[in-house]
Amino acid sequence: MKLDRIAYDPGPSARFFEEALGALGALSERTWHDRLEVVAEGPAARLWNPTGALHEVELRFAPADATSARDAAREVFPGCPLTFQLAEALRPSPLPLERLVLAGDANGRPPAPDVAEKLWRAQFPDTRRWRLAGAFKAGFHFSLVLLVRCEIQAIDQHWSLRRLAVALPGGEPDDALARDLSLADASQEAAADVEWPAPDPARWGAFLRTALEQDLVQELAATRVRQETYLRRELDRIDDYFEHYERELTARAARSASASAKLKTADRLAAARAEHARRRADQVARHEIRVQPHLDALLLVAEPAWQTELQFEQAHEPRAVAARFVPRARRWTVPA
Numbered sequence: 511m512k513l514d515r516i517a518y519d520p521g522p523s524a525r526f527f528e529e530a531l532g533a534l535g536a537l538s539e540r541t542w543h544d545r546l547e548v549v550a551e552g553p554a555a556r557l558w559n560p561t562g563a564l565h566e567v568e569l570r571f572a573p574a575d576a577t578s579a580r581d582a583a584r585e586v587f588p589g590c591p592l593t594f595q596l597a598e599a600l601r602p603s604p605l606p607l608e609r610l611v612l613a614g615d616a617n618g619r620p621p622a623p624d625v626a627e628k629l630w631r632a633q634f635p636d637t638r639r640w641r642l643a644g645a646f647k648a649g650f651h652f653s654l655v656l657l658v659r660c661e662i663q664a665i666d667q668h669w670s671l672r673r674l675a676v677a678l679p680g681g682e683p684d685d686a687l688a689r690d691l692s693l694a695d696a697s698q699e700a701a702a703d704v705e706w707p708a709p710d711p712a713r714w715g716a717f718l719r720t721a722l723e724q725d726l727v728q729e730l731a732a733t734r735v736r737q738e739t740y741l742r743r744e745l746d747r748i749d750d751y752f753e754h755y756e757r758e759l760t761a762r763a764a765r766s767a768s769a770s771a772k773l774k775t776a777d778r779l780a781a782a783r784a785e786h787a788r789r790r791a792d793q794v795a796r797h798e799i800r801v802q803p804h805l806d807a808l809l810l811v812a813e814p815a816w817q818t819e820l821q822f823e824q825a826h827e828p829r830a831v832a833a834r835f836v837p838r839a840r841r842w843t844v845p846a
Contacts, residue, residue: 511689512672517574518588520572527546527571531554536549536555537549537550541568547569548567548569549566551564553599557592569586589669597659605805605808607709607808608810609704609706609811610810611650611704611811612696612811612813612814613695618837621646621816621837629840629841630820630822633842634822636825639821639828641822646816646817650814650815651836652811654676654714654717654718655675655688655811656805656807657809658673658674658806662729662730664736666733668729674722674725675688675691676717679707680843680845681713681716681721683721683724686839687839726801730799737799741797748790755782756779756783759782762775814837815835816837817832818833819831831844
């Protein structure tokens with residue numbers, strides 16, 4: 511899901527810079543309501559110089575409606591490079607895998623068999639002869655949550671912050687968890703007591719990539735239409751120019767009786783066709799849409815679930831699986 515942007519405000523921005531630069535080891539002091547004096551060295555100084563040498567600067571936090579020219583090294587304004595560079599500097603590397611246990615219903619009980627069957631059949635309508643082969647046992651369902659800053663590079667550059675969630679082990683998108691995670695309650699139970707799944711970077715990366723692609727479909731559709739319109743205009747302009755040029759060369763060759771002139775015209779035509787193809791390819795490359803994700807947080811979530819053994823028939827074949835019922839989502843999860 512795409513998170514709402516926080517409107518730029520000089521006051522909160524100044525507090526963010528003061529705390530963030532302090533976390534990186536810099537000294538800072540508010541000299542005025544919109545001014546921050548900074549003395550930085552090492553990681554904090556790399557915002558201004560690549561060597562991390564000692565650097566002193568007074569930052570000015572410009573009003574949101576300011577229209578005068580901006581100094582990107584000394585001023586903070588909506589979309590300024592310093593804000594993005596500071597966010598990158600705060601991001602730990604390598605990115606740690608955090609763990610969170612969600613609290614369940616204190617009086618939680620497993621679903622009644624008829625309710626469990628109804629939800630199963632709604633989720634898996636191609637199965638028959640469903641039955642519980644064991645009692646419900648308390649367990650955990652695991653999900654992977656990703657916070658990602660997404661940069662879309664096109665004719666116009668766009669940034670967005672997104673939270674994605676996928677269910678494990680199958681990687682199905684969980685939009686409800688991504689939407690409501692900030693409202694969920696953490697459990698007092700120690701995370702070390704949970705039998706966490708072993709990290710699988712390659713598989714999890716594929717899940718998150720698919721989830722991000724699906725989340726961007728609607729936003730990229732409008733961008734793609736705009737890019738195609740601009741590209742068609744440029745290609746038509748190039749095609750029109752070279753068609754007229756080649757027509758002129760061909761007409762000249764037809765009027766000339768000289769063999770050398772005809773040979774030179776043929777060479778020019780070959781060069782024009784090669785240049786035509788090169789310019790078309792250049793415009794196609796210029797109008798590509800590139801998506802650059804920047805991972806900011808990775809969270810493994812455990813939430814209470816009910817485990818049981820199920821037997822059912824699918825495609826006329828009997829199956830027996832260990833399944834989990836997730837009360838929050840009112841959904842079943844089965845091994846891939």
